[in-house]
Amino acid sequence: MQRTLVLLKPDAVQRRLMGEIISRFEKKGLNIIAMKMLQVTPTLAKEHYAEHVEKPFYPGLESFIISAPIVAMAIEGLEAIRVVREMLGATNGLNAAAGTIRGDFSSSRQMNLVHASDGEEAAARELALYFNEDEICAYNPVL
Numbered sequence: 001m002q003r004t005l006v007l008l009k010p011d012a013v014q015r016r017l018m019g020e021i022i023s024r025f026e027k028k029g030l031n032i033i034a035m036k037m038l039q040v041t042p043t044l045a046k047e048h049y050a051e052h053v054e055k056p057f058y059p060g061l062e063s064f065i066i067s068a069p070i071v072a073m074a075i076e077g078l079e080a081i082r083v084v085r086e087m088l089g090a091t092n093g094l095n096a097a098a099g100t101i102r103g104d105f106s107s108s109r110q111m112n113l114v115h116a117s118d119g120e121e122a123a124a125r126e127l128a129l130y131f132n133e134d135e136i137c138a139y140n141p142v143l
């Protein structure tokens with residue numbers, strides 16, 4: 001089993017797409033093992049997007065990600081990092097395939113609705129930014 005961090009970005013919340021997106025992960029059979037709504041601070045934005053801080057698009061990305069509340073989720077499943085990334089689609093909504101979350105709901109490179117960790121190292125680092133270990137729940141299906 002792998003764990004990955006998923007963020008529903010400000011556009012997903014403002015456009016009332018949270019339920020639609022969460023529903024896709026649930027229907028796929030992934031386990032949502034932690035979830036919280038929060039306002040990202042400039043400090044957290046710089047930590048989260050450390051690899052992009054020096055890039056020309058970073059100021060716009062930071063303004064966007066701190067502009068309104070987001071939802072952070074820890075998602076668990078077999079090959080969850082790859083599976084979730086494939087469900088998101090390409091970074092730019094204009095290039096994302098139909099049937100993916102971005103392909104179906106985004107036409108933007110910046111306002112692309114969702115973020116997901118792109119590898120095991122990133123997942124561990126990003127999960128620790130948003131969740132304490134005691135906020136992660138054991139998913140014990142009873143059905």
Ligand code: CMP
Pocket residue numbers: 052057061091109110111112114115116
């Ligand atoms: P995300 O998966 O959260 O990872 C980095 C984010 O930066 C990406 O989604 C986009 O929202 C944003 N991004 C990546 N490339 C660009 C770009 N060239 N211009 C603007 N935003 C970008």
